Amino acid sequence: xxxxxxxxxxxxxxxxxxxxxxxxxxxxxxxxxxxxxxxxxxxxxxxxxxxxxxxxxxxxxxxxxxxxxxxxxxxxxxxxxxxxxxxxxxxxxxxxxxxxxxxxxxxxxxxxxxxxxxxxxxxxxxxxxxxxxxxxxxxxxxxxxxxxxxxxxxxxxxxxxxxxxxxxxxxxxxxxxxxxxxxxxxxxxxxxxxxxxxxxxxxxxxxxxxxxx
Amino acid sequence: xxxxxxxxxxxxxxxxxxxxxxxxxxxxxxxxxxxxxxxxxxxxxxxxxxxxxxxxxxxxxxxxxxxxxxxxxxxxxxxxxxxxxxxxxxxxxxxxxxxxxxxxxxxxxxxxxxxxxxxxxxxxxxxxxxxxxxxxxxxxxxxxxxxxxxxxxxxxxxxxxxxxxxxxxxxxxxxxxxxxxxxxxxxxxxxxxxxxxxxxxxxxxxxxxxxxx
Numbered sequence: 001x002x003x004x005x006x007x008x009x010x011x012x013x014x015x016x017x018x019x020x021x022x023x024x025x026x027x028x029x030x031x032x033x034x035x036x037x038x039x040x041x042x043x044x045x046x047x048x049x050x051x052x053x054x055x056x057x058x059x060x061x062x063x064x065x066x067x068x069x070x071x072x073x074x075x076x077x078x079x080x081x082x083x084x085x086x087x088x089x090x091x092x093x094x095x096x097x098x099x100x101x102x103x104x105x106x107x108x109x110x111x112x113x114x115x116x117x118x119x120x121x122x123x124x125x126x127x128x129x130x131x132x133x134x135x136x137x138x139x140x141x142x143x144x145x146x147x148x149x150x151x152x153x154x155x156x157x158x159x160x161x162x163x164x165x166x167x168x169x170x171x172x173x174x175x176x177x178x179x180x181x182x183x184x185x186x187x188x189x190x191x192x193x194x195x196x197x198x199x200x201x202x203x204x205x206x207x208x209x210x211x212x213x
Numbered sequence: 214x215x216x217x218x219x220x221x222x223x224x225x226x227x228x229x230x231x232x233x234x235x236x237x238x239x240x241x242x243x244x245x246x247x248x249x250x251x252x253x254x255x256x257x258x259x260x261x262x263x264x265x266x267x268x269x270x271x272x273x274x275x276x277x278x279x280x281x282x283x284x285x286x287x288x289x290x291x292x293x294x295x296x297x298x299x300x301x302x303x304x305x306x307x308x309x310x311x312x313x314x315x316x317x318x319x320x321x322x323x324x325x326x327x328x329x330x331x332x333x334x335x336x337x338x339x340x341x342x343x344x345x346x347x348x349x350x351x352x353x354x355x356x357x358x359x360x361x362x363x364x365x366x367x368x369x370x371x372x373x374x375x376x377x378x379x380x381x382x383x384x385x386x387x388x389x390x391x392x393x394x395x396x397x398x399x400x401x402x403x404x405x406x407x408x409x410x411x412x413x414x415x416x417x418x419x420x421x422x423x424x425x426x
Contacts, residue, residue, distance in 0.1 A: 134419065137426030167420045175408070176416045178423070188411060195388070195408035198401055203389045206347065207380045210391070213350030 016103040017196055018125060019043070019110045019189075020173075022118040023133030024163035026145040028179050029112055032133065035186040036110075041193070043110045046099055049081070052090035065095060083113055083120035094121070108193065115166040122172060129196055131189065132173035136180045138163070229316040230409055231338060232256070232323045232402075233386075235331040236346030237376035239358040241392050242325055245346065248399040249323075254406070256323045259312055262288070265303035278308060296326055296333035307334070321406065328379040335385060342409055344402065345386035349393045351376070 021029055036043060049065040051072050060066045067075075072091050075081050084093030094111060102109050111121065111128075122130050135141035141163060145156050170176050175192055179185045196202065234242055249256060262278040264285050273279045280288075285304050288294050297306030307324060315322050324334065324341075335343050348354035354376060358369045383389050388405055392398045409415065 132413070134423050136423070138424060139426065164424060167424055170420045171413050171417065173413055175411045176413045176419060177411055178419070188407060191404040191407040192411065194401060194404040198388045198390055198405065200345070200384050200386055200389045204384065206389060206391070207383045210347050210349070211351060211377060211380055213352065 014106040015202070016105070016107045016109060017193055018099060018103060018128045019108065019193070020118050020121050020125075020128045020130045021110060021112055021133065021189075022115050022130070022166075022173070023179070024115070024135065024141060024166040025159045026141050026148070026163075027133045027135050028144070028182065028185075029133060031182055032179065032185055032189070033110060033112060035182050036189060039186055039190065041186075041190055042108060044102055044107050046094050046109050046111045048092055049075070049095045050090055050092045052088075052092075065098075079124065082111075082124045083117035085114065085117060096125070115169050119169060119172060129175070129192065130173040131175045131177060131192065132170040133177055133179045133185070134167065134170060136178055227319040228415070229318070229320045229322060230406055231312060231316060231341045232321065232406070233331050233334050233338075233341045233343045234323060234325055234346065234402075235328050235343070235386070236392070237328070237348065237354060237379040238372045239354050239361070239376075240346045240348050241357070241395065241398075242346060244395055245392065245398055245402070246323060246325060248395050249402060252396075252399055252403065254399075254403055255321060257315055257320050259307050259322050259324045261305055262294070262308045263303055263305045265301075265305075278311075292337065295324075295337045296330035298327065298330060309338070328382050332382060332385060342388070342405065343386040344388045344390060344405065345383040346390055346392045346398070347380065347383060349391055 021033070023029055033043070047062070047065060049067055049072065051067065051069045054060065054063070054066050058064065058066075069091065072081075072084075072093065075095060076084065076093070080096050081093040082096055082099070084091060086092075094113065094117070099109050111118075113121065118130060118132075121128055135144070138160070142156065142160060145151060145159055151159070177185050177188050234246070236242060246256070260275070260278060262280055262285065264280065264282045267273065267276070267279050271277065271279075282304065285294075285297075285306065288308060289297065289306070293309050294306040295309050295312070297304060299305075307326065307330070312322050324331075326334065331343060331345075334341055348357070351373070355369065355373060358364060358372055364372070390398050390401050
């Protein structure tokens with residue numbers, strides 16, 4: 001927010017920010033998002049759209065937007081999907097309209113997507129604040145993946161290979177943070193959001209507003 | 214700094230930032246710079262170059278770089294002056310080389326120049342972090358100029374007219390802050406500097422550095 005008393009009367013400052021957080025598997029995206037929420041940064045997750053069948057307990061428009069393949073393709077063709085992927089024969093994606101609605105009402109939205117999905121988002125939504133998390137080192141990334149205890153040695157090797165490609169995409173993001181300490185990284189993201197709210201392209205019209213007061 | 218332990222070994226993170234702070238006369242630039250220094254933000258002022266004669270007590274290379282008109286013009290022609298102006302028959306400007314030397318050793322440098330001087334700097338040094346301070350309102354700007362008690366009513370009217378032109382240049386800066394509260398504005402500038410250090414164009418080569426560890 002530029003300043004409470006001015007921003008409360010100036011609509012452009014109140015628009016939310018779309019944050020696209022990415023990085024290799026094991027870098028700690030989930031932990032960072034939890035830390036941001038605990039620190040009081042109000043962030044809403046984007047809801048994905050999928051062509052797969054709902055599982056028991058999943059609610060349409062809450063867990064996912066469950067839609068037909070035809071509908072998904074229509075949205076893709078009209079530019080209504082920011083990023084998408086196919087997994088086990090089902091399409092998954094992030095729809096634009098619900099995000100635009102949240103941003104318009106001043107809500108910040110965070111997308112936690114794959115690296116290719118982030119690159120697609122950067123092209124389709126240039127205003128997104130893309131942040132790439134790097135591990136402090138490759139040996140530390142391996143240690144974190146191993147410590148999870150959920151993946152086999154084979155899967156870990158595959159992840160490490162994929163991570164080489166992923167890390168090489170870092171320069172295509174707006175910001176890069178080496179995630180050494182969760183709280184430090186969360187603080188930097190908080191600072192990035194504050195700085196971004198003050199970028200002049202987000203303050204269009206403020207001069208006339210001030211001149212008229 | 215990205216992270217102490219990584220940045221200490223990675224030279225690109227250690228480069229200083231050039232901050233170009235501007236806004237209409239009376240908006241509070243000087244107070245903000247004082248507040249930043251009091252809050253512990255290490256900032257070095259750029260030293261200007263001038264063709265005027267030194268006054269008693271002024272020291273060459275400290276108060277100003279005192280140089281001949283010929284030398285000044287040579288620097289201008291070779292792109293060694295970031296911004297300049299003529300005042301009472303003397304040339305004043307900001308030389309590039311001393312700033313580049315400070316940035317290379319990791320020192321942040323702040324320039325407190327006129328609005329036209331800032332626009333010249335933005336063109337000559339696109340990497341500069343240009344910040345425009347807006348008053349909360351035009352009536353508040355008039356009140357601040359009047360409260361100084363140093364300018365006549367005529368001069369205040371001239372300043373207010375000039376301020377209309379100046380405020381209309383705000384969108385050409387990277388960031389805009391409405392300066393309602395000194396400490397709040399200083400905090401936003403601190404956040405902008407932290408965010409800028411993490412912009413990917415300032416982290417070139419970090420991926421290879423991480424991949425090799």
